[in-house]
Amino acid sequence: MESKEGRYLLLGDFNEWRVPEESDFYSKWSEEKQFHVGDNLLFYYNDQVDDVLEISSDLEFKSCDTTSPVAVHNDGQDLIRLTKPGIRYFITSKIGHCEAGLKLRVVVRPLSKSVPKKMQLSPFDRLIKWLHESFRPHPHH
Structure with a gap:
């Protein structure tokens, strides 16, 4: 889904945030x-079973360290911008769930500056441009 504010990405596409098979x-x-x-990331999950903790480091991520989260989400439908x-x-x-693969690392890139499209030239302008480029005086050797 696209909107002016950015995209809405359903986590795992159509899979809920839950322990994955792989x-x-x-x-x-x-x-x-x-x-x-x-x-925006949309996390859908059973709030009786799981939650979403945002943590701050790769080390915490690798070790599934839940001791100092930056944010805690537990509504079952969380939108994270x-x-x-x-x-x-x-x-x-939840004990064992992170170790079983219920964890996500997201690399957020800066907003890409949209490059303006080149001005559309009318056929006449294109002809003039072509004439200028084609019949440029060449320096004599």
Whole structure:
């Protein structure tokens, strides 16, 4: 889904935020996508079973360390806006779930500046431009 504010990315496409069948499911999913400032991540999950903790370091991410989260989400439908470039880490606090692959690392890229399209030249302007380029005086040797 696209909007003026950025894209809305349903986490794992149509999979809920839950322990994946393949432990590398979320890492593969995030590697296949490009995330930009202004995008939004939608986490859907059973709030009786899981939650979403945002943590701040790769070390915490690798070790599934839940002791000092930056943010805790536990509504079951959480919208997380990517507001600045950098790496964001998400895990669950439920014992064993993070170790089983319920964790996500997202590389957020800066907003790409949209390059303005070249001005469309009318056929007449294109002819003039062609004449100028084709019949440029050549220096004599």
